[in-house]
Amino acid sequence: MKKIFAAALISTASFATALPAMAADYAIDTRGAHASINFKVNHLGYSWLLGRFDTFSGEFSYDKSNPSAAKVAVEIDTKSVNSNHAERDKHIRGNDFLAVDKYPKASFVSDKFESTDGETGKLYGKLTLRGVTKDIVIDVTKVGEGQDPWGGYRAGFEGSTSFLMKDFGIDKDLGPQAASVHMDLHIEGIKQ
Template sequence: MKTQLKAALLLASTVAIALPASAADYTIDTRGAHASINFKVNHLGYSFVVGRFNSFSGDFSYDQAAPEATTVAVKIDTSSVNSNHAERDKHIRSEDFLAVDQYPEASFNSTKYEASSEDSGTLYGKLTLRGVTKEIAIDVNKVGEGADPWGGYRAGFVGTTDLVMKDFGIPTDLGPKSTTVAMELVIEGVKK
């Protein structure tokens, strides 16, 4: 009986070693404010208006050994836009820009990831904003991963992309230097 048990345990451990590592699932850490969705728009060719979305949630799946299997899903409360100016934010929420009464949520769902190095690549996916869904590409760089002081495990990434406002049905023309919005995504996830 002991011999059979030892054989079974040996077989089980061999099978476990032979199985490929599977991706880990993470929740984006918005509770601890360790993630942010930031934007920057040229203002009249003289400076920039910068802001962020204060309320969003999401998850991602990531495996260092198989980064091509990465998946990301994020939902953004568009009414949470914050450019540090109440009147401007009211205008951004209006029909002239985000039309938050009609489209209270934006979302991103990845479709594929292409690695260009061990810690960087391009994440492709569908962004739905103002009722329009478009395929976008986000340049991604891994910041790091590892155990945290609270007994959890974290992974963090930074992504950048440019969005053309007209592509998402935003009717307001801010001038030739202000047709795109530069996005910076700082994502830290806690392993589930």
């Protein structure tokens, strides 16, 4: 995936004190399974069908002194959908829903982040699913950041959003309660 973040490096402490703080780039930690993209859809008004995508990658840029400059890019392998039921997953991968043979990837690329306190905010961007690109808004909360036990630096966020399936060309009618997909995102990044 093409990297969309420009890295800013400052080589000496004297420059660091003279220049404004620059955003740091983070790779989403999928190797350590410290990130997840989960979804739920109402089932007939009686319960929730829960699932996740097992394979995805991405990166983000974040500076706590300038959170409005944050950027995010994520790519999802739609074939990796997992609802803990093999036959249902086969149906979800099919043409009624994700059509993974034709659209093997989904993606999200942010446009802007609005925050009043630096800890919570709204992340605006474009979600591409089934070849359709639409604007969505993700409600974001910072979980924390700091040194890890292995000498690295990490930052973590959680977010939630929802969208109508029909907006992305999914016309399967499962009743009005099932018209929306609700997504929960848990992202931990390792500073690069």
